Amino acid sequence: MHFLSRCVLLTCALAGAASAGIGMGQAFPSPKSCGVSGEIPATSGKVVLYDFWGSWCGPCKKAMPAYEKIYQKYRSKGLVVVGVGVDREAEAANRFLAKVPHSFPVCFDFQQKMVAKVGPPGMPTAYLVGRNGKVIHILSGFHGRKSVAELEAAIEAAL
Known part of the structure; x- marks a missing residue:
């Protein structure tokens, strides 16, 4: 399938899922x-911290190294970071991961079941989940230092 067609289909799927998604x-x-x-x-x-990413997503390439730094900074205090790849093809997801260093666990939603349940509004989207299993912060997109500062403030409050 053509790259642009895949992006349009996934964007439509995400938009449909977002209406029934998980909220604060x-x-x-x-x-x-x-x-x-x-x-x-x-x-x-x-x-x-759940990071929803796609191999075709430019901002995801910048977000994942930032989330790696956050993971290294807070994991000894109890933070777990989980990458959730939304690609339908393992080959594309693995190529992306080979280029983006990370040490936190990554899982793959090849059948889009988690995307359908959670409903991220776009890629990347990060969900911070508290010790009680409920969403305490949602970050849609990635905007460099501003996003990192926003997430770190929420993480520090949660820990």
């Missing part, structure tokens, strides 16, 4: 319950 204060679904594959760490009782 709502319980965040377990990746395992959504049928994702890959690394799925234990998250019960922990503060978790």
Whole structure:
């Protein structure tokens, strides 16, 4: 399928999912319950940052290294970061990951089941989930230092 067609289809799928998505204060679904594959760490009782990304997403290429720095800064205090790849093809997702250094766990939503349940408004979207399993912050897009400062403030308050 042509690259632009894939982007349009995924954008439409995301827009449809966003209307039924998870919002502030709502319980965040377990990746395992959504049928994702890959690394799925234990998250019960922990503060978790879920990063929804796509290999075709320019801002995702900038967000993931920033989330890696956040992970390194806060993981000893109990933060878990989980990347959620939304590509439908493993090859594209793996090429992206090979270019973007990260040490946090990554899972793959090849069948778009988690995307449909969570409803991220676009890529990248980060969901910060508190120890009680409910969404305490949502960051749509990535805007460099501004986004990092916003997330770090929410993480520090949650930890």
